[in-house]
Amino acid sequence: GAVVSQHPSRVICKSGTSVKIECRSLDFQATTMFWYRQFPKQSLMLMATSNEGSKATYEQGVEKDKFLINHASLTLSTLTVTSAHPEDSSFYICSAKSGPASDTQYFGPGTRLTVL
Amino acid sequence: GENVEQHPSTLSVQEGDSAVIKCTYSDSASNYFPWYKQELGKRPQLIIDIRSNVGEKKDQRIAVTLNKTAKHFSLHITETQPEDSAVYFCAAPVYSSASKIIFGSGTRLSIRP
Numbered sequence: 001g002a003v004v005s006q007h008p009s010r011v012i013c014k015s016g017t018s019v020k021i022e023c024r025s026l027d028f029q030a031t032t033m034f035w036y037r038q039f040p041k042q043s044l045m046l047m048a049t050s051n052e053g054s055k056a057t058y059e060q061g062v063e064k065d066k067f068l069i070n071h072a073s074l075t076l077s078t079l080t081v082t083s084a085h086p087e088d089s090s091f092y093i094c095s096a097k098s099g100p101a102s103d104t105q106y107f108g109p110g111t112r113l114t115v116l
Numbered sequence: 117g118e119n120v121e122q123h124p125s126t127l128s129v130q131e132g133d134s135a136v137i138k139c140t141y142s143d144s145a146s147n148y149f150p151w152y153k154q155e156l157g158k159r160p161q162l163i164i165d166i167r168s169n170v171g172e173k174k175d176q177r178i179a180v181t182l183n184k185t186a187k188h189f190s191l192h193i194t195e196t197q198p199e200d201s202a203v204y205f206c207a208a209p210v211y212s213s214a215s216k217i218i219f220g221s222g223t224r225l226s227i228r229p
Contacts, residue, residue: 034216043205044160044219093159103148103167103209105217107159 003027004096006108013084014116021079021111023094029074030096034105035067038091050077084115118143118210122220130228135196137223139206140188146208149182149189150217154203163204164191193225201227 003026013019023033032051036044048069050056056069068080077096081088091112095105119142129135141149147168152160166173166180166189173180179192193200206220 032215041224043221046216046218049216091157097215104150104162104165107161109159110157112157 002098002104002106004030004094004106004108006094006111008111009109010112010114012114012116015085016083018080018082019084019113021081021092021094021113023077023079023096023108025075025096025098025106028096028098030077031074031099032097033071033077034095034097035069035077035079036093036095038093038110044093047079081113084113086115089113089115118218120206120208120218120220122206122223124223125221126224126226128226128228129196131196131198133196135191135193135200135225137191137204137206137225138188139190139208139220140186141208141218142187143208143210144187145211148209149180150207151178151180151191152205152207152219154205154222160205196225196227198227198229201225 005024007022011019034049035047037047038044046059047062048056048058050069050071052071052074058064066082071077091110093110094108122139150165151163153163154160164175164178164180166182171182177194182189204223207217209217
């Protein structure tokens with residue numbers, strides 16, 4: 001149990017376009033989902049916390065108008081990178097918790113974004 | 117501020133020897149401490165975790181110790197094997213604003229044959 005999927009696994013896009021990444025909890029309801037970004041040889045940096053039915057909470061320094069997060073259901077959260085630029089190229093990983101009382105996070109497989 | 121520090125950044129040990137990775141955290145309210153293993157290009161995998169009501173937890177070759185007074189916890193891998201080579205991350209929750217987990221900077225563990 002506790003499987004999180006992410007789609008697409010990799011995407012290449014042109015500078016200036018928008019890219020949407022989906023994160024799904026397949027066998028549990030995720031009240032909270034998290035979006036991380038990981039640059040090569042670096043740690044996972046939390047971008048935002050997403051609670052179902054409410055606005056995402058963004059970490060300091062993360063532009064909410066550039067990284068749009070929607071958590072419309074208990075099994076799906078989406079991250080849209082708007083007007084992508086080469087510096088947005090990174091590995092984006094989502095994770096999900098099954099409830100406020102749960103500490104364990106289950107990670108998706110990640111999405112490799114390359115902006116040309 | 118919220119912070120999780122991890123040392124060392126790289127670690128090379130002979131196959132069969134033990135490896136120890138250490139982390140410190142800043143939020144005294146933290147009560148759950150997971151360790152993740154990440155292989156290149158893949159998702160982090162939870163390998164062991166510990167809650168603040170115990171000081172040590174062991175799972176076969178992997179153990180984690182926790183010192184709440186000093187706010188540090190450590191990962192111990194014994195009888196290391198080549199497949200243990202990976203990047204390891206510690207993490208700790210931060211409850212100041214939202215319930216979120218902050219990751220350490222990671223330790224690249226290499227097992228020498």
